[in-house]
Amino acid sequence: MSELPRISDAEWRVMEVVWKKAPQTANEIVAALAAMNWSPKTIKTLINRLVGKGALQYDKDGRTYLYSPAVEQGSMEQGLVGGLLRGAFKGSAHRLVLRALETGETSREELDAIKALIARFETDGSGE
Amino acid sequence: MSELPRISDAEWRVMEVVWKKAPQTANEIVAALAAMNWSPKTIKTLINRLVGKGALQYDKDGRTYLYSPAVEQGSMEQGLVGGLLRGAFKGSAHRLVLRALETGETSREELDAIKALIARFETDGSGE
DNA sequence: CTCCATATATTACGGTTGTAATTGATAGTG
DNA sequence: CACTATCAATTACAACCGTAATATATGGAG
Structure with a gap:
């Protein structure tokens, strides 16, 4: 029963992009996040962290990588709300x-x- | 329109104690959190951070301080849920x-x- | 007035996060 | 084959967090 990775807010934005459409290259993800006004470098960092946490996976396509979610959005949402419900709202x-x-x-x-x-x-x- | 402070999970536990009953001394707060198995030092740190963030306030009673909430629990809960609703659930x-x-x-x-x-x-x- | 118990304040230290820049590898361009 | 544009990998750095230890001030016991 693989534990859900714990991801930050900024990382969540990246996951949303990949949940919406997968697989995508790093550059496609960067393009999809143009509205955030983040440096592409920043987004690459977030992608790498997500891979490290096991939230994203990738397949190499030559020199570039194709990223896909390694966890389902629904599960992550459940984890988020469940944590809040148990933590701050005592059920x-x-x-x-x-x-x-x-x-x-x-x-x-x-x-x-x-x-x-x-x-x-x-x-x-x-x-x- | 004072902004709500952003507090961490551990800090939230401390706030819960003070929301339940106020004012309380640091030692009373420590006692109320016995179940967490935190060092009293740790709890003092959390209290200080909460004061720094404007989530707790205190009145001096001689050498000891009496801590009270400086923000309402309901408002903080709303901030938490509102953030989730806007952030992860897009409304x-x-x-x-x-x-x-x-x-x-x-x-x-x-x-x-x-x-x-x-x-x-x-x-x-x-x-x- | 001195010393101690105790309360608060300061400092610590590794991990996470936001936000990048620098480095290293490599596929094409000429 | 050398050079550059571009990937991905590594490194950076301050703020925040969990988890404390150490230092400083001070009221009360002798």
């Missing part, structure tokens, strides 16, 4: 949801989707 | 909730409480 999911809703950025559609989730988890204790 | 509250529920640790009571929250946020767009 109180409704308090976590309260804080999320308090940001005031949640649309009616999101609220409906959450209602649907609750219904699903109410009938059977887990996912459908 | 998709229902996906955040999904990941929370997937941990499989959520009781029926929690689910009911969440339903109540949804209802509240559906009628008026914010807290009552």
Whole structure:
């Protein structure tokens, strides 16, 4: 049961790019992150760290590398939220949801989707 | 609009103690954290860092200090969840909730409480 | 007034993170 | 075949974090 790597915020941005489309070269990743205004060097560093942590893997294509995720986005999201839930919220999911809703950025559609989730988890204790 | 300080996990544990009861002396905080098996020195360091970050404040009582929170727990929780929501979930509250529920640790009571929250946020767009 | 127990303050040290620059390897260009 | 543009690898460095140890100040016991 391989442990999920612990990755930082900046590293997460890089993972998002590769989760969205894989494999990608370092330069493609850099291009996808243009909006971050990071030096390409910085992004290369982040990529290397992610490889070191086992979050990214690569195949050599001649001189360049093709990077792909080595961990699933959903698992990482679960790890993140689970940590918060256990750590800061002591398992109180409704308090976590309260804080999320308090940001005031949640649309009616999101609220409906959450209602649907609750219904699903109410009938059977887990996912459908 | 004072910015919320950014505090680490270990520091959060200390804040929890002071949020639960304030003011408290350093020694009372240490006692409350006995279960963490941290050296008292370590806890003093965390307290000092929290003061430096503006998360704790103190009043001198002779030679000892009485520490109190300088930021509210709710605000800090909101900052935490809001950051996650904007950062990793791109505003998709229902996906955040999904990941929370997937941990499989959520009781029926929690689910009911969440339903109540949804209802509240559906009628008026914010807290009552 | 002196000494000690104890409270706070300062310093330590290796690992992580943000943010890069420098170095080393190599595929093409001429 | 020598040179350069470009990859990836190594190194840098300050701030933050976990985890303390050491130093300094001071109220109270004699």
